[in-house]
Amino acid sequence: MATMGHGLNLKETELCLGLPGGGGGGGGGGSEVETPRASGKRGFSETVDLKLNLQTKEDLNEKSASKEKTLLKDPAKPPAKAQVVGWPPVRSYRKNMMAQKVNNTEDTEKTTSNTTAAAFVKVSMDGAPYLRKVDLTMYKTYKDLSDALAKMFSSFTTGNYGAQGMIDFMNESKLMDLLNSSEYVPTYEDKDGDWMLVGDVPWEMFVGSCKRLRIMKGSEAIGLGMHLSIYLASIFWNY
Amino acid sequence: MQQQQKVAALSYSFPEEVLEHVFSFIDSTKDRGSISLVCKSWYEIERWCRRRVFVGNCYAITPAMVIKRFPKVRSITLKGKPHFADFNLVPEGWGGYVCPWIKAMAVAFPCLEEIKLKRMVISDDCLDLIAKSFKNFKVLVLISCEGFTTDGLASIAANCRNLRELDLRESEVEDICGHWLSHFPDSYTSLVSLNISCLANEVNFPALERLVSRCPNMHTLRLNRAAPLDKLANLLRGAPQLVELGTGAYTSEMRPEVFTNLAAAFSGCKQMKGLSGFWDVLPSYLPAVYPVCSRLTSLNLSYATIQSPDLIKLVGQCQSLQRLWVLDYIEDAGLDMLAASCKDLRELRVFPSDPFGLEANVALTEQGLVSVSEGCPKLHSVLYFCRQMTNAALNTIARNRPNMTRFRLCIIEPRTPDYLTLQSLDSGFGAIVEHCKDLQRLSLSGLLTDRVFEHIGTYAKKLEMLSVAFAGDSDLGLHHVLSGCDNLRKLEIRDCPFGDKALLANAAKLETMRSLWMSSCSVSYGACKLLGQKLPRLNVEVIDERGPPNLRPDSNPVEKLYIYRTISGPRLDMPGYVWTMEDDSAYLE
Numbered sequence: 001m002a003t004m005g006h007g008l009n010l011k012e013t014e015l016c017l018g019l020p021g022g023g024g025g026g027g028g029g030g031s032e033v034e035t036p037r038a039s040g041k042r043g044f045s046e047t048v049d050l051k052l053n054l055q056t057k058e059d060l061n062e063k064s065a066s067k068e069k070t071l072l073k074d075p076a077k078p079p080a081k082a083q084v085v086g087w088p089p090v091r092s093y094r095k096n097m098m099a100q101k102v103n104n105t106e107d108t109e110k111t112t113s114n115t116t117a118a119a120f121v122k123v124s125m126d127g128a129p130y131l132r133k134v135d136l137t138m139y140k141t142y143k144d145l146s147d148a149l150a151k152m153f154s155s156f157t158t159g160n161y162g163a164q165g166m167i168d169f170m171n172e173s174k175l176m177d178l179l180n181s182s183e184y185v186p187t188y189e190d191k192d193g194d195w196m197l198v199g200d201v202p203w204e205m206f207v208g209s210c211k212r213l214r215i216m217k218g219s220e221a222i223g224l225g226m227h228l229s230i231y232l233a234s235i236f237w238n239y
Numbered sequence: 240m241q242q243q244q245k246v247a248a249l250s251y252s253f254p255e256e257v258l259e260h261v262f263s264f265i266d267s268t269k270d271r272g273s274i275s276l277v278c279k280s281w282y283e284i285e286r287w288c289r290r291r292v293f294v295g296n297c298y299a300i301t302p303a304m305v306i307k308r309f310p311k312v313r314s315i316t317l318k319g320k321p322h323f324a325d326f327n328l329v330p331e332g333w334g335g336y337v338c339p340w341i342k343a344m345a346v347a348f349p350c351l352e353e354i355k356l357k358r359m360v361i362s363d364d365c366l367d368l369i370a371k372s373f374k375n376f377k378v379l380v381l382i383s384c385e386g387f388t389t390d391g392l393a394s395i396a397a398n399c400r401n402l403r404e405l406d407l408r409e410s411e412v413e414d415i416c417g418h419w420l421s422h423f424p425d426s427y428t429s430l431v432s433l434n435i436s437c438l439a440n441e442v443n444f445p446a447l448e449r450l451v452s453r454c455p456n457m458h459t460l461r462l463n464r465a466a467p468l469d470k471l472a473n474l475l476r477g478a479p480q481l482v483e484l485g486t487g488a489y490t491s492e493m494r495p496e497v498f499t500n501l502a503a504a505f506s507g508c509k510q511m512k513g514l515s516g517f518w519d520v521l522p523s524y525l526p527a528v529y530p531v532c533s534r535l536t537s538l539n540l541s542y543a544t545i546q547s548p549d550l551i552k553l554v555g556q557c558q559s560l561q562r563l564w565v566l567d568y569i570e571d572a573g574l575d576m577l578a579a580s581c582k583d584l585r586e587l588r589v590f591p592s593d594p595f596g597l598e599a600n601v602a603l604t605e606q607g608l609v610s611v612s613e614g615c616p617k618l619h620s621v622l623y624f625c626r627q628m629t630n631a632a633l634n635t636i637a638r639n640r641p642n643m644t645r646f647r648l649c650i651i652e653p654r655t656p657d658y659l660t661l662q663s664l665d666s667g668f669g670a671i672v673e674h675c676k677d678l679q680r681l682s683l684s685g686l687l688t689d690r691v692f693e694h695i696g697t698y699a700k701k702l703e704m705l706s707v708a709f710a711g712d713s714d715l716g717l718h719h720v721l722s723g724c725d726n727l728r729k730l731e732i733r734d735c736p737f738g739d740k741a742l743l744a745n746a747a748k749l750e751t752m753r754s755l756w757m758s759s760c761s762v763s764y765g766a767c768k769l770l771g772q773k774l775p776r777l778n779v780e781v782i783d784e785r786g787p788p789n790l791r792p793d794s795n796p797v798e799k800l801y802i803y804r805t806i807s808g809p810r811l812d813m814p815g816y817v818w819t820m821e822d823d824s825a826y827l828e
Contacts, residue, residue: 084324086733087708088594088624088651089682093325093383093409093437096465097518097542098592122331128815133331151784152330 085138093118101179119207125153125184125215142199149186149215183218197221240512259288266650268293294318295753297335297359298778301807302343312442314353314378315344321756321801322706324358325383328799329757330784332814335359342530345372353378360384366391368579370398378404384678385411389438393419400424403456404432417442423450432459436485436516441465444604452477461485464518475504484508486516489524489543497530499526513563515539522549530555536583539564541590547573547601555580561617562586567603567624574607578614586620587611594651605632612639620645627658628685643675647682653709653734656686663687669694672702692716696723704729714741731756738796739766750776754803759784762800765793770802771820779820780813788818 041082057192099119119136132152139145186198198206262285265271271289275282291314292305304310319335344351351373361384369376376399381387389412395405396419420442423430435442442463443571448470451457457478466487475481491497501524503510511531520543535557540550541564550569554560560581568591569577589607593600605628611618612635619642628650630689637643657664664685672678672695676738681702683691687710695702696719703726711717718741722729723802730752738761742749749755749770764781767788771779779790782799809819 084653084734086323086328087653088591088649089326089706089708090591090594091325091383091409092327093411094541094590119325131331133327135327 087137093189097121119210121210121212123149123152123215124212126217128153134213136210141203142206145198146186149213153215184215185217185218185221186200186213187221188213195221241719255284258284262288284352289316291353292316296803296805297337297340298810299803299805299807300751302340304807306343306347310347311350312344312348313350314335314355315335315340315351316355316357317359318357319359321731321754322358322729323733323756323758330782330814330816332809333782333817334812334814336812337361338365341365341368341372344371344669349373350375352376353380355382356384357382358384360386362386362390363388363394367394370394373399375401378406380404380406381407381410382408383410386422386603388413389417389419393422396420397424398423400427401429402427403429405430406432406434407437408434410437412438412531414440418446419431420450421446425449425453426819427457428454429452431456432462432483433457434459434485436461436463439465440461443466444470448474448477453576454478455480457481459483461515462487464488464516467491468501468524469494472497472500472504475508480510481508482510483513483537484511484515485539486514486795488519489517490519490521491524493521493523497525498527504545506530511535512535513539517543520545520549522546525549527555528553529556533713534559536561538562541566541588544568544592551576558583560584562764564588564590566590566592567601568592568603569607571604571607571610572602574603578610582615583617584611584615585617587615588622589624590622591624591649591651592649599626608632609635609639609646612636617642619643622647622649622682624649624651626651626791627655628664628667629657629659630662630664630667630670631657631659634670637667637670637674641674641676643671644677645680646671646675646678647680647706648684649682650684653684654686655684663690665690665694669698672698672715675813677701680704683710684708688712689716692719696720699723700725701726705731707732707735709734709792711737714738717741718744721748727751728753730754732760733759734759736761739763741767742766746770746774749802750774750804752804754801756799756801760800761796763794764788764791764797767797767820768793776804776806778803778809781818781820782816783818 120133121132121136123132134145134148134152136145139148187195188198188206188210189212191196191211195214201209258281262271262274265274268291271285275285286308287310289309290312292309292312293316294300294305295318297317297319305315317337317340319337320329320333323329324333335358337356338361341354341361345368349372352375354369354376359381361381364482366387369379371394379395379399379402384407387410392405392407392412393416395402414749417438417440423446427450431454442465444466451460451474457480460474460478460481460483462485464487467489468487468489471486475484505528508531512534514528514531514535514537517540525545532553533556536559538554538557538560540553543550543566546568547570550565551573554563554565554569554573555576558580560577561579561583562585563577565573565588569589574589577587589603603625605625607634608621608623608625618640621643622645625648628648656662657667659799665688668681668683668687668691672681676698678699679701681695681699681704683706690713692711692715695705699705700723702724705720705724705727707730714737716735717732717737720727721741722745727748733757735757737757742762743766767779767781778802780801781797782801783797785791785798788795788797809821813819
């Protein structure tokens with residue numbers, strides 16, 4: 001893959017916590033999905049917050065307030081272009097059906113090239129009593145997904161999200177510490193049935209290969225035999 | 240006084256058996272309900288001979304209550320999640336579990352023959368229980384259900400000797416093994432209807448062929464996408480009596496013998512009236528179905544990604560068509576042809592091929608719908624996705640089709656105005672409700688103010704279900720609907736500026752409806768609590784993924800709200816993000 005014109009810069013690969021300036025839609029239905037860093041950069045330089053932060057009450061109020069403002073806007077002005085949950089009202093069943101494509105050997109047909117396939121995956125959190133489902137195509141970055149997951153499971157939080165600060169993929173021992181702790185980390189099962197840590201591949205690749213998500217304790221992740229060295233090596237991929 | 244005695248005497252003069260016999264001709268739930276209200280003895284007689292029960296909301300009543308009142312039920316229909324669950328607005332784990340019902344009925348209704356579920360969660364254990372508890376079980380219909388795997392289906396296949404119908408329409412099934420079908424014993428021959436279109440993987444095809452060919456009463460067969468086209472001909476030859484067929488993927492390597500075999504097989508299907516399936520269509524194979532086209536009354540091409548010319552060629556042959564589901568690839572030209580050729584058309588659904596694209600990818604506009612409304616006098620049910628609309632078009636459609644009963648229009652971009660006048664579409668939808676006096680179901684879209692709701696409240700007196708999104712200016716809109724629509728049963732609203740006032744002012748109305756859904760509106764937690772306190776026969780459920788609503792001010796709007804009438808009190812199976820507003824005021828947590 002071609003480089004994005006930036007040398008590999010330590011700051012870019014550092015996995016930061018919130019978005020600069022706060023706010024940011026996350027979750028479903030939000031209309032502010034743009035992040036200041038989204039301009040053309042891809043891959044690891046995207047924020048990957050492996051620590052699911054419980055948002056403070058102030059953040060929540062701010063978000064719900066801004067959401068209301070979106071609702072009561074001047075009706076002549078259409079909402080921002082980010083996908084709104086459940087609109088247009090095409091049934092999930094139909095979306096999934098249209099998304100799967102079988103290899104068509106003969107004629108090249110003008111098939112639905114632009115349909116944004118939904119990518120519904122189940123999300124479970126160890127210890128939480130119920131599963132959730134998310135449509136990965138609703139999010140543009142790992143950060144968005146992470147925010148949404150935090151919101152989703154916040155009612156079940158046991159405070160085990162800790163405040164250790166950001167996860168540094170560059171620092172193997174720190175990563176090992178995290179994975180040895182009782183901090184929660186998000187993991188996913190990919191197309192080959194392997195369980196991986198969320199954040200190891202570029203976002204689009206992740207969306208295409210993720211079959212289900214599981215938020216588990218770091219110590220368990222180690223137990224599943226995740227190969228850290230691969231992650232560390234992959235950080236040095238050049239695009 | 241004398242009059243009452245006369246009536247009493249009359250009703251006592253008929254032996255129960257006679258009344259029962261008379262009642263046996265009355266099947267509709269509504270009529271049965273009316274019968275039961277005449278007098279106590281009719282209530283008693285009726286309840287002992289009611290065979291079919293329809294429960295529109297599984298939380299409105301408990302299994303025990305149903306069993307107590309109707310001890311001899313043979314068929315039950317249950318609906319679970321709210322309609323907006325189809326569009327991913329209801330988080331996972333919300334509820335709709337059928338297990339308590341099955342467990343109770345396994346004991347109380349040993350003669351149960353039919354179970355029909357919609358938007359419910361059913362486990363393999365439940366399926367197993369069904370398979371083993373009801374000796375004369377005949378019909379299992381699972382529409383948009385989830386929670387089970389092919390193992391559960393294997394149990395049904397293995398144990399239900401009298402099964403006639405197995406319909407898994409649009410359900411989410413974990414497909415573990417295609418061999419579940421082989422669990423139907425060789426001696427089993429009573430299958431009439433099989434719909435496995437939702438299964439992801441290939442089923443054991445030889446087993447399917449054997450099953451189909453040994454069941455002489457097979458009437459409906461809907462295959463899944465993985466069913467190969469080149470095996471369809473053989474299957475059809477084994478069941479030429481099929482009336483409804485759903486193909487699998489309609490594509491294969493282009494081989495002449497596959498085509499001729501298929502065409503010949505279709506020629507042999509003299510009873511065929513309905514076709515569906517058609518995933519991944521290879522247009523050159525379409526002519527194989529031409530032999531059956533003139534008799535078709537129902538055609539579902541809503542997964543067929545073929546272009547207008549091919550669609551026109553196909554549909555043009557189907558002059559008997561009553562129902563057409565198709566993608567917007569049909570375009571205005573195709574709809575013009577439909578209007579000209581299919582004079583018996585009753586129902587049209589046009590789905591979007593590219594719902595998330597920013598611009599139109601097909602030449603389908605309001606004109607197509609206008610044409611069909613002009614050319615098809617029996618058209619009464621419409622679902623139409625498009626990107627532009629005018630008040631003039633809606634007006635024309637309304638005047639052309641006063642017999643419209645279901646009208647669902649989805650203009651893809653929210654708040655889109657009339658593209659010619661740039662005004663709201665209030666008057667267009669107003670014309671629909673004014674002229675279509677029998678309108679039962681309506682879905683709105685486009686730019687709409689409170690005025691459209693004023694029209695709806697004034698004219699839509701027969702309206703039973705209304706879906707609203709991104710519309711209205713104030714509580715007045717909601718008030719018009721709640722106060723004006725006398726027959727409203729289901730109301731679902733999203734992203735509208737409706738708050739507390741209209742709800743509280745029309746609280747009593749809510750007890751006359753099945754349910755109300757409001758999401759991304761402005762209803763406060765305080766108002767929800769109030770409704771919950773004042774109306775004990777309603778369950779007021781707040782769905783909020785931000786955490787307990789009592790941690791935020793009462794004035795804070797809730798994310799989602801689902802209110803439904805019930806005689807069984809608050810439910811006990813709610814997930815962590817749903818709170819019921821109780822009679823006993825706020826939470827003690």
